[in-house]
Amino acid sequence: MMLARRFLGTALLAACAGMVQAAPPATPANAPAPAAAMKAPADAPGASDNRIRTQFAPRNEVVISSELAAKISSLPLREGDAFRTGQTLVAFDCSLFQAQLGKARATLDTAKQTLVVQKRLAELNSTGALELQQAQGRVNEGTAEVAYSQATVNRCTIHAPFNGRIAKRQAANYQYVTPGTPLLGLIDTSELELQLIVPSQWLSRLKVGSKFQVQVDELGTQVSARIARLGARIDPVSQTIGVTGVVDGNAAGLLPGMGGWATFAPASTPAPTPAPTPAR
CATH class of the missing domain: 2.40.50.100 (RNA polymerase II/Efflux pump adaptor protein, barrel-sandwich hybrid domain)
Known part of the structure; x- marks a missing residue:
C-alpha cells in the first residue's frame, strides 16, 4: 500500500513538470512587435504606388x-x-499734393522766364556771370521740385x-x-502652381516637362500637369526634394490652397542583360 502511494506521487510530479516545460514563455506587455508587423505596407501612398500629396499655390x-x-x-x-x-485698386485724397505740384510748376515757370531775361542781358553785357548762373540754378531746382511733386501725385492711385x-x-x-x-x-489666379515634396530617389525619372495627373480633393476632378522646376537642394534628413508643377490646359475652378494626390507614371524596369554566350 505504501509502495503504491509513492508510485502515484512520483507520476503526478512528472506530469506537472512536463506541463511547465511545454508552456510558452509569457511575452512582456511592452515588448516590441515582430518585425513583420512593424513593416510598412507595400501599398502605402508615396511608397510604391507613385503617388504623393500636392497643393495648389499662386505664382504671385x-x-x-x-x-x-x-x-x-x-x-x-x-x-x-x-x-x-x-x-x-486704391485711390487717395491727394488735393494737398496736387496743390504742391501746381505751386512747383508755377515756380519753375518764373525761374525759366528769369533765365531768359538774364541770357538776354548777358548778350548785352548788362549782367554778370554770377547772376546768369544763379538764374540757371533756380531753373534746375524748380525742375527737381516739379519731378518730386509729380512722383508723389502718381502714388495717389494704386493699380493692379x-x-x-x-x-x-x-x-x-x-x-x-x-x-x-x-x-x-x-x-495671382491666372496660373496656379503645384507644390510637391517627393523622395530624392525619384530624381532618376522626374525631369522638367514630365507629366502627371492630379486628383483634386475639393472638386473630385482630375487635371493634367507637368513639372516646371526641380528643387536646387535635397533635404539631407528626410531625403526629399521640392518640385514645382503647372497645370496643363484649363484650370477653371481651381483655387490656391486646394490639395490632392499627384500620380506619376511608374518607373520603367530596365531590360535584363542577356547572358554571355559561352566560347566554343
Whole structure:
C-alpha cells in the first residue's frame, strides 16, 4: 500500500513538470512587435504606388501697402473680387499734393522766364556771370521740385500689377493711412502652381516637362500637369526634394490652397542583360 502511494506521487510530479516545460514563455506587455508587423505596407501612398500629396499655390502673392500719408478716397473691391492688370485698386485724397505740384510748376515757370531775361542781358553785357548762373540754378531746382511733386501725385492711385483676386482687405474707405500701412492682399489666379515634396530617389525619372495627373480633393476632378522646376537642394534628413508643377490646359475652378494626390507614371524596369554566350 505504501509502495503504491509513492508510485502515484512520483507520476503526478512528472506530469506537472512536463506541463511547465511545454508552456510558452509569457511575452512582456511592452515588448516590441515582430518585425513583420512593424513593416510598412507595400501599398502605402508615396511608397510604391507613385503617388504623393500636392497643393495648389499662386505664382504671385503680394500685400499692397500705402506709400503716402493720406486719406483713402476709394477702395472699391472686397475680399474675393477679381481684378485685371492696370485696374485701380486704391485711390487717395491727394488735393494737398496736387496743390504742391501746381505751386512747383508755377515756380519753375518764373525761374525759366528769369533765365531768359538774364541770357538776354548777358548778350548785352548788362549782367554778370554770377547772376546768369544763379538764374540757371533756380531753373534746375524748380525742375527737381516739379519731378518730386509729380512722383508723389502718381502714388495717389494704386493699380493692379497682375490679374487676380483680393485675398484680404485690410483698410476701408475714408481711413487715414501712413506709409507702410497694409491695404490689400492680392493673389495671382491666372496660373496656379503645384507644390510637391517627393523622395530624392525619384530624381532618376522626374525631369522638367514630365507629366502627371492630379486628383483634386475639393472638386473630385482630375487635371493634367507637368513639372516646371526641380528643387536646387535635397533635404539631407528626410531625403526629399521640392518640385514645382503647372497645370496643363484649363484650370477653371481651381483655387490656391486646394490639395490632392499627384500620380506619376511608374518607373520603367530596365531590360535584363542577356547572358554571355559561352566560347566554343
